[in-house]
Amino acid sequence: MALVSRRTMLNAIGGSACMQAAQASNTGRSGQAKRGTYRLTRDIPVEDEYDLLIAGGGPAGAAAAIAAGRLGAKVLLVESTGCMGGMATSGMMMSFCPVADGERCLTGGLMLEWIEALHKRGFLKPGIKPDTWRKRYGGWIPFNAEGLKLLLDELAVSAGVETRFFTDLIDADADARTGQVHGAIIHNIEGYRYVKARAFIDGTGNGVLAKLCGATCRDAGKDTPGIMPPTLISLFAGIDWARMGDQQAAMKKALADNFFTQPDRHFPGMQQIGNRIGLLNGGHIFNLDALREKSMTDGMMKGRRLAQEYMAFYRKYVPGCENVEHVTTAPLMGLRESRCVLGEYELGLADYHARRKFPDQIGVYNYPIDIHVYDTSDAQYARYSKEFRETGRMKPGESVGLPYGMIVARNFKNLWVAGRCASMDVQVHGAFRVQPAAVLMGQAAGTAAAQSVRTHKPAAEIDTEILISTLRKAGAYLPQTHTSKRMTRKTG
């Protein structure tokens, strides 16, 4: 890591970079006490200029970094935890949502490369068949998180990406009026750094970078009866998968017995990962606001308590799980919804229902609208079930296009957003918040950013025909016959 000798004052590099240890202004959310303001002034070492800075190394950020690195961009990836993969590794949600539509795999490019590599190395669920991702409609692809961590390390290194773990992006030097991001402030054990780059990608899942840049965002819960609740994923061992009983039937019985302190009918359940192990996606943490630290802290504690109840449930009610052991809860909260960043195109429910395709689409995908219950009422479970199983479900062979504009932060020249925080309305977010879609968006964002840096064109003005052909060369499945040099826009 090269440091230049010049040092800069935090409050001299732009308004957004002025560190205020405690903000006096209240953002309007309840529970936020008014505090005084303290202005912290620091000299911060300035780092060499990068082509591209990516915040967050989840499925989206990791894909962006690998794609851009392979195209020759000088990439810095900063990640808060000690590995790439985000929810897929640190969040322990070790199962890719379905990637095939009954006829073919929809997610060529990096997603398919990762799956095939994990399979070859023996890191997928025992006995899984390639048909699951090459053709089958609705087949999940469970994997071993260590396998994915190792693979992403290797791919990032071989693409020339500079990765920094245990590093947080904490502020941005951006001008929302001109749409230019100049640099970002990161923090790790060595202190603060001001990193200059020509392009920036927000892969934080929570829109952290985009928000700091002053981009327009939609916080969860704004237009809905609540915030889609997270789940703290758990790892369990000692499962006799050959004797595994019907988990949903067991849940019905336990609920009838008043077994749980929180009677929650919506229960995705335990998924097989290895010969004797499984991950539990069960136990919603209602009313958690991921944009509030106290809510997150309380939520982690609640998640751990819930996990104990679920362990007791499995031992008592589910055949094959009598001797199950709870290994651990995930270090990362399983956030489904927090913040979306408004892009040049917001993919909406009408597009989803129309199975719309776009000349500049950077991927096509097929996954049902999966907005988990906002509370434990029967009405919410009925609403969720109808959407997930009927009204919000695409048939085999169908898919929706992901237009390039959904990953371009609106009115910004050099800021992209990929993954869970990309530009989608609430319903489409409920469908395309999942890992395969995040990888599609990440690969496209990294490819577009590299093209923008090379051609000196702003994000919204790059030639999208070149973007599509670069993605196709990298293996992406982009079936559009009609392409366009210009990005599809949607205002409003």
Ligand SMILES: Cc1cc2nc3c(=O)[nH]c(=O)nc-3n(C[C@H](O)[C@H](O)[C@H](O)COP(=O)(O)OP(=O)(O)OC[C@H]3O[C@@H](n4cnc5c(N)ncnc54)[C@H](O)[C@@H]3O)c2cc1C
């Ligand atoms: C309970 C649950 C179950 C799910 N089940 C499935 C499933 O079965 N299959 C599936 O495909 N998808 C599933 N999903 C969805 C999916 O896992 C996520 O939505 C997906 O991982 C989003 O990818 P991402 O890269 O946008 O964000 P994330 O995976 O959230 O990654 C974001 C990364 O950014 C890092 N980060 C955040 N802030 C900063 C910062 N300031 N500085 C540096 N780094 C930062 C985080 O540490 C993290 O590594 C599930 C999600 C949840 C919550």
